[in-house]
Amino acid sequence: METNNALYVIRSEIDWLSEVIDQVIRSYLMQEGHERNWKDIAVPDISEENDAYSQTVHEWGLSKYDRLALALAMAPSIRPEVLDIFFGRNQLYDRGFTEFGGITDTHHSGFIPTGQTLIFLMAATEPELRYEAMKVLSQDHLLYKEQVLVLSQTDDHIPNQNGALTISERWLSYFLTGIKPKIEQTISFPAQKISTNLEWKDVVLDEVVMDHLQEINSWLDHGDTLMGEWGLDRMIKPGYRALFYGPPGTGKTLTATLLGKSSGRDVYRVDLSMIVSKYIGETEKNLAKVFDVAQHRKWILFFDEADALFGKRTIANSSNDRHANQQTSYLLQRIEDFPGVVILASNLKANMDDAFTRRFQAMIHFTMPGPEDRYQLWSNAFSGTCQLSQDIDLWSIAENYELAGGSIINVLRYCALSAVHRGDHIVQYDELIKGIRQEFKKENRTVSVTK
Ligand SMILES: Nc1ncnc2c1ncn2[C@@H]1O[C@H](COP(=O)(O)OP(=O)(O)OP(=O)(O)O)[C@@H](O)[C@H]1O
Ligand SMILES: [Mg+2]
The missing domain is CATH 3.40.50.300 (P-loop containing nucleotide triphosphate hydrolases)
Incomplete structure (x- = not known):
């Protein structure tokens, strides 16, 4: 029910977007029905829905304008054909309408919206809304800070708003499935x-x-x-x-x-x-x-x-x-x-x-620990279930072997494995020394063992 619900909700957002686009173009080109204002088209009522998309809208208090931006960014993935209307040609110049913005890409035959497309939809017939549109596109807006929307960088000589307006894979998949991949699980996130x-x-x-x-x-x-x-x-x-x-x-x-x-x-x-x-x-x-x-x-x-x-x-x-x-x-x-x-x-x-x-x-x-710190590290390491045999003099171990905390933990791991293999949890002297030797070997150091 939930995932179906999510798809239903997102489809209804795209339906709304589609109606908005149709209306704005009518109004802009003074076609039949141009008197109506796009803002009078009812935004889908999702107040009772609890899918991921609706929840995000509620929790972040997203406005109609924010939702328009989201729907626009999702459209190429969900129902690209609703944007085809933007390919209409301007008969005056026999080319596309510059004011619609948008770009095409070799991998996608449809229309990819840009910031300009959103500005057009919001402000074509109501220039005052241009400012609102710029706010939605601003890098300070939650939708960008949380990296839901991405406005691609443009070359220096091209206005920012001409960057493609897209939704991140991660958030789109969250909206559709309710499962949000962690940001570091996206391949492009190097942390x-x-x-x-x-x-x-x-x-x-x-x-x-x-x-x-x-x-x-x-x-x-x-x-x-x-x-x-x-x-x-x-x-x-x-x-x-x-x-x-x-x-x-x-x-x-x-x-x-x-x-x-x-x-x-x-x-x-x-x-x-x-x-x-x-x-x-x-x-x-x-x-x-x-x-x-x-x-x-x-x-x-x-x-x-x-x-x-x-x-x-x-x-x-x-x-x-x-x-x-x-x-x-x-x-x-x-x-x-x-x-x-x-x-x-x-x-x-x-x-x-x-x-x-x-x-x-x-x-x-962060210096190499001295003998006293090493003693402390050894005692901490073997203070749990894995213990050292009574006859081991930890002070002399700490004094004789210059090892950092990380190496001591490696020795613990080696000794614990060795002991558990014998069905024991007490580590013998020889095991301990063997573990220490291995650590020295890793660092290309040799060790003389004295009892
Ligand atoms: N000063 C310390 N006190 C307690 N435990 C330590 C200390 N130093 C190292 N350890 C133990 O060794 C493990 C490995 O240490 P850590 O990864 O922090 O070293 P590092 O300085 O980051 O090393 P590297 O330069 O190789 O990245 C720690 O998780 C801890 O268990
Ligand atoms: Mg480290």
Whole structure:
């Protein structure tokens, strides 16, 4: 019933659109019946419906104009023929009517509406409504912020409103099926949500690092107040940018996720090594999406493998290099302008130029843990069901082997598997050492074992 209902509701929106188009063209061309105003055509009554589309309309308080924009954007997917009327020729010039807007595409034989098409429908006979139409098309409108509608970018010399007005696949499928794919599940979205089951109490970090983190936490809690009520927005750049640097497995990703968890914000990770070098062409557009949604939803953006950005800009030898350089500049600019919290993570701080580091509010060094911190990490790791045999001296293990938290967790995994395989949950000394050895081997380090 529900999905059928959804289709029924959307069809009735398109029917309404079709009537509106017919009326506007009549009025505009002074054809028979031109006296009627399109706004007098009743909008379908969906107040009792509870499919995804109707719910969105209710919850967001969408107006008649918003619904017209949605119906127009959905039409090419649902019933493209209702737009064919726009192909009518202007007999005066023997060409299409410029005022209808719209574009055609090699993959779609029908009419694809543009922002101009919406402006035409709303304002053709009532120029005052042009302003309302521009509001519906503005990037500040909820429909764009939530990325339901997309108004494609146009070349610089072409007015914005000539961009194609389309509905995102994701929202269309939500309206039709009631199931909303997560934004990161769309192929073109280069970020994933990250989360953790751990808490601050599980984290072992030195005080200097904790102090810095406290500052970021305060920003997350009070940044809006400072920028708003305190009026600091006149003096300082919005947003907070932090660089986490240090060896693998020292807790950079974990810390970023915890900052999100404790402030009730989602943390999204973008892997820069994938972006800067590989995807060429669409990247900028896709990254723009990440920044736009992140700003609207107050996500924390976590850029991993940020080294990709620091490398001295290469001298552009090929068009690929040029493109990578452009991409880097674009990213840096977006990061600098982002009004929320951005965290960049890297294994090295070297070869970062000053111009770059000056843009950070915090540079946090995640060092390799010392013996005491390692002892703490070992104890935490083996404090659950998986325990260490009584005869193991954890202090000397902590002292002898310089391992980061991430490696210790890997040793835990190895030992737990080994113990459970024996039908036990107590880890023996030899197993532990074997696990440690494996970690050293991964990092191409050798280890001398002393008991
Ligand atoms: N300081 C720490 N305190 C507690 N646990 C830690 C710490 N560092 C690492 N761990 C453990 O190791 C796991 C991996 O750490 P994490 O992914 O945060 O490292 P990273 O610094 O991001 O490494 P990389 O540079 O390889 O991305 C964490 O999920 C956590 O279980
Ligand atoms: Mg990491």
